[in-house]
Amino acid sequence: MFSRMRLAVLLAFGALVSPAAFGAATITIVNADPAGVGFNDPTVVAPVGGNAGTTLGQQRLIAFQAAGNKWGATVTSAITIRIQAQWTALTCTATSAVLGSAGATEVFRDFTGAPVAAHWYGKALADKLNGTDLDPATADINANFNVNLGQAGCLTGTFFYLGLDNLHGANIDLVTVLTHEFAHGLGFQTFTSGSTGAQLAGFPSSWDDFLFDTTTALTWTAMTAAQRVTSAINTQKLVWTGANTVAAVPGVLQLGLPLLGVSAPAPVAGNYIVGTAAFGPAVSSPGVTGEVAQVLDTAGNLGLACTALSALNAASVAGKIALVDRGTCTFKTKTLNAQLAGATAVIIANNAAGSPPPGLGDDATIVTPITIPTVSITQADGVTLKASLATRSRMHSGMTANVGLNLSFRAGADSSNRPFMYTPNPFQSGSSVSHWDTSAFPNQLMEPAINADLTHEVTPPNDLTFPLLKDIGWN
Amino acid sequence: MRHIAARLGLALLAALAFGGANGQQLTTNFDNIATLPAAGWVFTNNSVGLGSANWFQGNSAVFGSQAGVATSYLGGNFNAAAFGGNISLWALTPTLTNLQNGQTLTFYTRTEPGAPAADRLEVRLSTNGGSSNVGANDTTVGDFTTVLTTINPALTLAGYPQAWTLQTVTLSGLPVGANTGRIGFRYFVTNTSANADYIGIDTVNVTGSAIASDLSVTKTHVGNFSQGQTGATYTITVSNAAAAGATDGSTVTVTDTLPAGLTATAISGTGWTCPQPAGPCTRNDALAAGSAYPPLTLTVNVGAAAASPQVNNVTVSGGGDVTPGNNTASDSTVITAAAPDLTITSTHTGSFAPGSSGGAFLLTVTNIGNAPTFGTVTVVDTLGPGMSATAISGAGWTCTLATRTCTRSDALAPSASYSVITVTVSVASNAPSTLTNSATVSGGGETNVSNDTGNDIVAAAALIVPTLSETMLVVMSMLLGLMALVGVRRRRN
Numbered sequence: 001m002f003s004r005m006r007l008a009v010l011l012a013f014g015a016l017v018s019p020a021a022f023g024a025a026t027i028t029i030v031n032a033d034p035a036g037v038g039f040n041d042p043t044v045v046a047p048v049g050g051n052a053g054t055t056l057g058q059q060r061l062i063a064f065q066a067a068g069n070k071w072g073a074t075v076t077s078a079i080t081i082r083i084q085a086q087w088t089a090l091t092c093t094a095t096s097a098v099l100g101s102a103g104a105t106e107v108f109r110d111f112t113g114a115p116v117a118a119h120w121y122g123k124a125l126a127d128k129l130n131g132t133d134l135d136p137a138t139a140d141i142n143a144n145f146n147v148n149l150g151q152a153g154c155l156t157g158t159f160f161y162l163g164l165d166n167l168h169g170a171n172i173d174l175v176t177v178l179t180h181e182f183a184h185g186l187g188f189q190t191f192t193s194g195s196t197g198a199q200l201a202g203f204p205s206s207w208d209d210f211l212f213d214t215t216t217a218l219t220w221t222a223m224t225a226a227q228r229v230t231s232a233i234n235t236q237k238l239v240w241t242g243a244n245t246v247a248a249v250p251g252v253l254q255l256g257l258p259l260l261g262v263s264a265p266a267p268v269a270g271n272y273i274v275g276t277a278a279f280g281p282a283v284s285s286p287g288v289t290g291e292v293a294q295v296l297d298t299a300g301n302l303g304l305a306c307t308a309l310s311a312l313n314a315a316s317v318a319g320k321i322a323l324v325d326r327g328t329c330t331f332k333t334k335t336l337n338a339q340l341a342g343a344t345a346v347i348i349a350n351n352a353a354g355s356p357p358p359g360l361g362d363d364a365t366i367v368t369p370i371t372i373p374t375v376s377i378t379q380a381d382g383v384t385l386k387a388s389l390a391t392r393s394r395m396h397s398g399m400t401a402n403v404g405l406n407l408s409f410r411a412g413a414d415s416s417n418r419p420f421m422y423t424p425n426p427f428q429s430g431s432s433v434s435h436w437d438t439s440a441f442p443n444q445l446m447e448p449a450i451n452a453d454l455t456h457e458v459t460p461p462n463d464l465t466f467p468l469l470k471d472i473g474w475n
Numbered sequence: 476m477r478h479i480a481a482r483l484g485l486a487l488l489a490a491l492a493f494g495g496a497n498g499q500q501l502t503t504n505f506d507n508i509a510t511l512p513a514a515g516w517v518f519t520n521n522s523v524g525l526g527s528a529n530w531f532q533g534n535s536a537v538f539g540s541q542a543g544v545a546t547s548y549l550g551g552n553f554n555a556a557a558f559g560g561n562i563s564l565w566a567l568t569p570t571l572t573n574l575q576n577g578q579t580l581t582f583y584t585r586t587e588p589g590a591p592a593a594d595r596l597e598v599r600l601s602t603n604g605g606s607s608n609v610g611a612n613d614t615t616v617g618d619f620t621t622v623l624t625t626i627n628p629a630l631t632l633a634g635y636p637q638a639w640t641l642q643t644v645t646l647s648g649l650p651v652g653a654n655t656g657r658i659g660f661r662y663f664v665t666n667t668s669a670n671a672d673y674i675g676i677d678t679v680n681v682t683g684s685a686i687a688s689d690l691s692v693t694k695t696h697v698g699n700f701s702q703g704q705t706g707a708t709y710t711i712t713v714s715n716a717a718a719a720g721a722t723d724g725s726t727v728t729v730t731d732t733l734p735a736g737l738t739a740t741a742i743s744g745t746g747w748t749c750p751q752p753a754g755p756c757t758r759n760d761a762l763a764a765g766s767a768y769p770p771l772t773l774t775v776n777v778g779a780a781a782a783s784p785q786v787n788n789v790t791v792s793g794g795g796d797v798t799p800g801n802n803t804a805s806d807s808t809v810i811t812a813a814a815p816d817l818t819i820t821s822t823h824t825g826s827f828a829p830g831s832s833g834g835a836f837l838l839t840v841t842n843i844g845n846a847p848t849f850g851t852v853t854v855v856d857t858l859g860p861g862m863s864a865t866a867i868s869g870a871g872w873t874c875t876l877a878t879r880t881c882t883r884s885d886a887l888a889p890s891a892s893y894s895v896i897t898v899t900v901s902v903a904s905n906a907p908s909t910l911t912n913s914a915t916v917s918g919g920g921e922t923n924v925s926n927d928t929g930n931d932i933v934a935a936a937a938l939i940v941p942t943l944s945e946t947m948l949v950v951m952s953m954l955l956g957l958m959a960l961v962g963v964r965r966r967r968n
Contacts (some may be wrong), residue, residue: 294556297558298558390531390553394553
């Protein structure tokens with residue numbers, strides 16, 4: 001006899017819509033919206049991007065079908081996969097929003113056909129592996145989408161694009177969001193808590209055997225709860241070891257990971273995680289190598305570089321990699337001032353705790369071309385490097401660094417082609433661990449944020465989502 | 476300065492101050508500045524707007540050391556103060572106990588080529604002993620009020636040497652003689668938003684014609700000691716010559732070597748540490764020129780068969796003394812042989828009135844020598860005019876009244892007395908007013924015969940015989956007898 005846990009209270013079934021029956025699996029969308037809302041919104045709209053629906057509700061449903069069909073053509077199951085979906089108000093502000101959320105409705109373990117005993121499997125995968133619907137009364141996946149997106153106060157002005165052709169422009173491609181969320185429902189998630197380390201009802205998820213922490217050299221299955229809590233915020237140190245995914249990485253992820261590589265002095269030598277800039281030249285290989293010089297221009301021993309550098313600071317940074325502090329002005333302002341003083345690259349130390357270090361946004365008001373690369377590092381790494389720099393002179397520090405692409409790594413994976421999981425510090429509930437790290441490039445469907453350049457593909461050479469699902473039992 | 480460390484054998488020792496005629500008081504090479512505080516160096520950062528760096532081991536990426544491995548120098552930089560602060564960063568040498576005019580301080584210092592900010596170094600002196608007081612902030616100097624030299628005093632760009640440069644300072648203006656204090660290196664730069672780069676200091680030496688201490692020792696005693704004597708004492712005194720330097724704080728040791736005939740029972744003196752009973756005794760406090768430590772008292776017992784004279788030696792060492800010619804003293808003590816030495820005393824009791832017969836002389840023989848008597852001891856009592864003996868006796872004595880002679884042959888221990896001899900006398904009616912008894916002792920093996928006679932003089936009143944009735948005469952004679960007694964007692968008192 002198998003064990004089952006229900007993960008969410010199911011709402012009443014709405015009307016069944018037409019099944020998407022082609023491909024290796026049948027995926028149906030269960031409309032759980034009340035009348036006049038979401039899928040039942042009667043607002044008349046014009047066709048868009050191949051979506052022929054005539055009401056907002058119809059177009060939404062057609063987009064859902066398109067995403068379902070993508071997965072139906074990809075995964076194989078004899079059991080119909082039923083996705084219960086509804087449009088509801090989700091967390092948002094004027095500049096950010098939760099687009100949607102999805103997951104398995106129930107998990108099962110120790111059922112006939114389970115690949116590994118005493119591990120949880122999401123319902124859709126458990127049904128497929130077992131060959132029967134283990135709970136016909138319950139949908140497999142529950143999904144919620146933000147009904148207010150684009151309205152005032154909810155990522156104001158940025159709407160879901162309902163076309164099927166990915167020509168979303170400045171809006172957010174709904175089919176992509178759906179494809180992402182459905183992947184969670186199919187199994188791209190752990191049921192073990194990353195914030196407490198607790199396993200669901202004392203059993204690991206099928207995922208946890210493939211989550212490997214390179215610091216402790218343990219899988220999540222082998223860890224204590226406390227170790228999992230630490231691992232969940234161990235940025236770029238938690239990797240996926242599934243063979244299908246690791247084999248696919250060289251064909252998907254670009255060679256070269258942006259890093260700050262410090263080669264001297266020995267006590268601080270090593271690779272430091274960086275955030276990259278949306279301005280100036282992209283971090284490249286072999287990149288910029290040179291001596292690090294710290295700017296000091298503000299009481300409190302800060303180097304903000306928000307104004308033209310003093311002659312003394314200019315003498316320090318000329319021909320060197322300038323280390324400056326985040327704060328007060330835009331990142332691009334700092335880089336421009338360092339560039340004008342002759343710096344060859346800029347490292348911006350974060351002024352707030354946490355990792356990974358932030359990406360550095362552009363400042364369109366600065367039109368002077370930026371010709372030197374800029375990266376950010378965490379506050380903690382900044383403290384480490386500054387401590388090592390304390391015994392420098394104005395002209396020499398003895399700290400040698402490279403701002404560049406490290407060709408020992410692919411973007412988003414370690415040197416063994418094991419992709420990084422998303423493990424920021426502090427822990428981000430709902431996002432941490434159950435996504436790829438944001439350093440993956442080309443951008444991946446299963447990163448925590450939907451990037452504008454995503455395709456609708458879920459398989460190599462574009463994407464690593466399906467290889468991961470194969471690792472846990474799909475085919 | 477690596478070669479010096481090697482020569483001394485221990486890097487730590489190389490950083491210690493020491494005195495000596497060769498004048499090498501201090502040599503520091505900064506091979507490992509972490510060892511310097513234990514060697515007496517003091518690092519104090521009085522910068523206002525305290526920064527992230529104190530003095531540090533040299534950073535070879537900026538420049539290498541003047542001597543030794545590349546990092547073997549003392550480094551200081553603008554990070555002593557935070558951005559815009561004022562630097563006052565101190566490195567104080569260990570306490571130097573023998574600082575004198577004419578001595579030389581040498582060291583090397585530099586900044587980096589093309590330094591874009593100005594540096595300044597003050598070298599200051601405190602003669603306030605071991606004080607490390609440099610005040611409380613960037614403008615204070617505490618006890619370091621004497622400026623020995625300043626490098627780049629005007630804080631000008633390019634005013635500080637950009638390659639290792641030897642700096643030589645001759646000490647002057649100090650009080651004559653040895654002074655105790657420290658030399659302070661002060662990295663002193665205002666406003667790090669515009670000034671201060673990075674300096675190195677290497678190979679600090681204090682050398683020159685330092686005057687070493689010159690200790691001497693004396694040993695004295697009073698009189699002769701005798702065989703078998705206990706508790707005899709010697710006095711040992713350690714002095715520092717007036718023209719010398721103070722001792723350097725190293726241990727001063729006094730070692731006394733006794734000959735076979737003397738055995739130490741105790742040795743002590745104020746401020747000294749002495750294992751009992753014979754030392755050697757030590758102390759570490761400095762002794763100024765022309766002064767002496769509190770004396771040591773050495774107590775000895777003289778052997779029963781000790782020969783004469785007994786010669787013993789005492790030696791002083793340490794304290795930075797390098798003139799050993801006067802560091803040993805010999806003391807020769809005459810030891811007298813052991814012998815009995817008899818004395819005799821005579822006292823009296825009873826009535827010595829003319830015509831009376833109750834008086835008696837009491838003779839006491841005492842051995843004041845340092846050996847028991849042996850053989851016959853003879854006492855002869857000689858009565859002066861006006862008296863005649865009626866009896867002579869004493870316990871243990873054999874006495875003959877006719878010759879008023881007593882003898883005995885048992886041994887008398889040193890400091891002991893024989894039993895009293897009582898000589899009972901009659902006083903003649905016409906006796907003189909002064910009656911004299913003389914007793915003489917002889918024999919017993921004594922060799923000192925200068926103290927063998929004891930005399931006893933008794934005054935007696937003249938007798939008055941009035942014509943009175945027999946009864947009155949009797950009464951009168953009783954009264955006079957009483958008065959005579961009273962008179963005798965008066966005179967004895």
